[in-house]
Amino acid sequence: MKSNCLHLAIPAGDLTKAMTFYCEVLGCKTGNSEEGRWVDIDFWGNELTLHQSEEQLPNVRHKVDMGEVAVPHFGIHLPEDEFQALKRRIEAAGLEYLDKPYRRFVGNEYEQETFFIKDPNGNVLEMKTMVNPELMFR
Known part of the structure; x- marks a missing residue:
């Protein structure tokens, strides 16, 4: 079976700030969510789940x-x-x-x-x- 939709879940910090960035700046739309915990973003046909979090990923x-x-x-x-x-x-x-x-x-x-x-x-x-x-x- 082949799917063309990728699912990726990431720590998003403050969900309100994250949603402003992904929706207002990048132009994505929201989908399913659990208030204060996570929200699905339509990331150009892919499911990007933003999780409320305290942590940030290290980058190298x-x-x-x-x-x-x-x-x-x-x-x-x-x-x-x-x-x-x-x-x-x-x-x-x-x-x-x-x-x-x-x-x-x-x-x-x-x-x-x-x-x-x-x-x-x-x-x-x-x-x-x-x-x-x-x-x-x-």
Whole structure:
């Protein structure tokens, strides 16, 4: 059986702040929830569950072609127009990039633009757009 919906649950700190970030800044919608404990977010067709928490995940940096990226991280691949619209929303909200937009693998079939941001609890998100998304998994 194959499913195209990923489920990921993360510590979100203050749920009100987290929901503002994910819904108002990123443009996601809410789903099921348990008041004060957790809320499901429609993360571009995937189920991201934000859990009220005190803890934050530690982040370390791993070397890649663009420098050192934060690990762990998660994110989404978006069509170019949605990716550019998301960058405008992030900038309009006055958020700082953890790693500014960067083009990788220029001239290669895997060419992409990517950036990293943090949510209010310090979870790292990588957002990207691929020039040839159909070639990602052949």
